Amino acid sequence: METLTGFFTSPMMVELMWTVAQIFAVIVPLLIAVAYLTLAERRVIGLMQLRKGPNVVGPFGLLQPFADALKLLSKETILPSGASKAVFVIAPMLTFVLSLVAWAVIPFGEGMVIADVNVGILYLFAISSLGVYGVIMAGWASNSKYPFLGAMRSAAQMISYEVSLGLVIITVIMAAGSLNLTDIVMAQKDMWFFIPLFPMFVIFFISTLAETNRAPFDLPEGESELVAGYFVEYSSMSFALFFLGEYANMILMSGMTTTLFLGGWLPPFDWPILYLIPGPVWFALKVALVLFVFLWVRATTPRYRYDQLMRLGWKIFLPFTLIFVVLTGGVLLGFGLLPQ
Amino acid sequence: MIAPLFFYLFALMTVVSGLMVIIARNPVHSVLFLILSFFNSAGLFVLLGAEFLAMLLMVVYVGAVAVLFLFVVMMLDINIDEMRQGFRQHLPLGLVVGLILIVELMMIFTQDVSSSNILATNVSGELSNTAMIGSVLYTEYLLNFQVAGLILLVAMIGAITLTMRHREGVKRQVISVQNSRTRNETVQIVSVDSHVAPKVLEDSRAANKQLK
Numbered sequence: 286m287e288t289l290t291g292f293f294t295s296p297m298m299v300e301l302m303w304t305v306a307q308i309f310a311v312i313v314p315l316l317i318a319v320a321y322l323t324l325a326e327r328r329v330i331g332l333m334q335l336r337k338g339p340n341v342v343g344p345f346g347l348l349q350p351f352a353d354a355l356k357l358l359s360k361e362t363i364l365p366s367g368a369s370k371a372v373f374v375i376a377p378m379l380t381f382v383l384s385l386v387a388w389a390v391i392p393f394g395e396g397m398v399i400a401d402v403n404v405g406i407l408y409l410f411a412i413s414s415l416g417v418y419g420v421i422m423a424g425w426a427s428n429s430k431y432p433f434l435g436a437m438r439s440a441a442q443m444i445s446y447e448v449s450l451g452l453v454i455i456t457v458i459m460a461a462g463s464l465n466l467t468d469i470v471m472a473q474k475d476m477w478f479f480i481p482l483f484p485m486f487v488i489f490f491i492s493t494l495a496e497t498n499r500a501p502f503d504l505p506e507g508e509s510e511l512v513a514g515y516f517v518e519y520s521s522m523s524f525a526l527f528f529l530g531e532y533a534n535m536i537l538m539s540g541m542t543t544t545l546f547l548g549g550w551l552p553p554f555d556w557p558i559l560y561l562i563p564g565p566v567w568f569a570l571k572v573a574l575v576l577f578v579f580l581w582v583r584a585t586t587p588r589y590r591y592d593q594l595m596r597l598g599w600k601i602f603l604p605f606t607l608i609f610v611v612l613t614g615g616v617l618l619g620f621g622l623l624p625q
Numbered sequence: 626m627i628a629p630l631f632f633y634l635f636a637l638m639t640v641v642s643g644l645m646v647i648i649a650r651n652p653v654h655s656v657l658f659l660i661l662s663f664f665n666s667a668g669l670f671v672l673l674g675a676e677f678l679a680m681l682l683m684v685v686y687v688g689a690v691a692v693l694f695l696f697v698v699m700m701l702d703i704n705i706d707e708m709r710q711g712f713r714q715h716l717p718l719g720l721v722v723g724l725i726l727i728v729e730l731m732m733i734f735t736q737d738v739s740s741s742n743i744l745a746t747n748v749s750g751e752l753s754n755t756a757m758i759g760s761v762l763y764t765e766y767l768l769n770f771q772v773a774g775l776i777l778l779v780a781m782i783g784a785i786t787l788t789m790r791h792r793e794g795v796k797r798q799v800i801s802v803q804n805s806r807t808r809n810e811t812v813q814i815v816s817v818d819s820h821v822a823p824k825v826l827e828d829s830r831a832a833n834k835q836l837k
Contacts, residue, residue, distance in 0.1 A: 403753045409681035414688030425699050
């Protein structure tokens with residue numbers, strides 16, 4: 286018994302348990318946010334289309350996400366007989382895990398970050414570029430035509446838009462002078478980066494729409510032609526994991542936009558009174574704002590045609606961001622604004 | 626205590642997945658194992674304190690190169706049995722190549738080379754390793770860096786010239802042409818004589834009667 290208590294109070298175990306507690310403190314609110322994002326999406330789009338949306342289950346429909354989750358859980362998990370079993374099962378897990386691990390480096394407030402790594406922004410970029418594997422593996426392992434076509438489209442789209450996303454991130458890194466996300470936020474103390482880098486902000490937002498396969502770039506799951514894209518063959522919990530992963534990715538991308546361009550946890554003005562509201566609240570408000578724009582775009586724009594999507598990515602965004610990287614570097618160097 | 630454990634985990638996984646790349650029957654599984662081995666090598670870099678290299682490995686190899694790889698392998702229609710046919714025939718050649726490689730590796734490791742040349746060393750110092758790489762990459766190794774970029778550019782242009790061909794009779798959308806169209810060249814307003822329509826109608830009725 287004594288050895289047991291000694292084991293649990295040893296510094297290593299305490300540190301381990303503290304880390305686990307931190308992880309839970311991030312993931313639990315995140316999953317609740319994902320659940321309510323699905324509801325918010327249906328309600329917001331409903332209101333924009335002059336109808337009510339789900340408002341029956343619970344007050345204002347607030348219990349709807351839980352009803353949906355229960356329904357999904359009670360369904361049967363189907364493994365198609367022609368599927369490559371292991372890959373088929375791993376794909377949704379991969380998508381979901383990748384959408385969660387990225388949150389390790391996002392700072393929610395001053396010092397409120399699970400892992401304050403030096404190359405935080407590169408880590409985020411690397412994790413978001415891995416997201417494509419979940420899609421490709423699902424599409425291929427299903428051994429069916431629609432998922433395969435959906436996965437091919439998605440892979441091509443995600444690779445194309447990652448290029449411009451990377452170049453936008455480079456301009457932000459140049460302006461902030463650090464790869465650490467906390468430093469990037471602190472560099473925005475005087476002015477949020479979306480003001481001096483406004484064109485990059487717009488391109489970044491549009492690229493995140495493409496990266497998360499959201500409307501108007503939701504061709505991978507274009508229901509009118511591909512049924513539902515890469516997850517046609519999935520049911521029950523494995524489908525739910527894709528669904529959760531997609532929405533968690535949306536929140537992650539909004540968090541990234543907030544951290545890079547909207548000053549992270551910083552209040553909009555550098556007034557002492559605004560610092561009374563804790564950083565995570567500001568962060569959550571900004572993320573919610575970006576998410577609202579995500580939904581707004583979905584309700585108002587028609588879907589792109591595939592060649593137009595590729596044209597936008599390679600022929601417009603890529604040259605534009607490339608020129609802007611050079612321009613930003615030149616301006617920073619010429620006016621002696623380079624961060625030390 | 627935890628760091629060595631992770632080293633053995635990553636190292637073991639790198640080796641095992643590397644082995645699986647050549648053992649796996651299905652080429653797509655091979656590529657997936659290749660990705661797993663890249664991923665674990667990135668983990669090894671992190672343990673060495675070279676987090677910048679680790680992330681670069683993830684972004685470049687795992688995030689971009691391996692995706693294209695997977696893309697191509699998935700699209701190919703590979704018949705596994707057909708691939709196995711030449712196995713016995715090519716076995717001696719393969720064994721010879723493998724043997725030569727092993728002998729060469731043995732020669733390197735038994736040579737008395739100073740250990741710092743071969744062993745990876747932990748580089749974490751006062752500067753972050755991003756800054757350290759940056760400070761030599763654009764000064765001391767500027768020429769090598771630019772030449773490497775040039776080689777890639779040549780390869781890219783080569784690939785484009787090899788595959789690009791202009792086919793006749795393919796309809797393409799040229800957005801600048803579409804946007805520069807004016808109303809005058811697109812819409813034509815014609816004033817139609819108003820008796821024409823009833824006359825057509827009468828004609829068709831007459832034709833119907835004749836048919837009956």
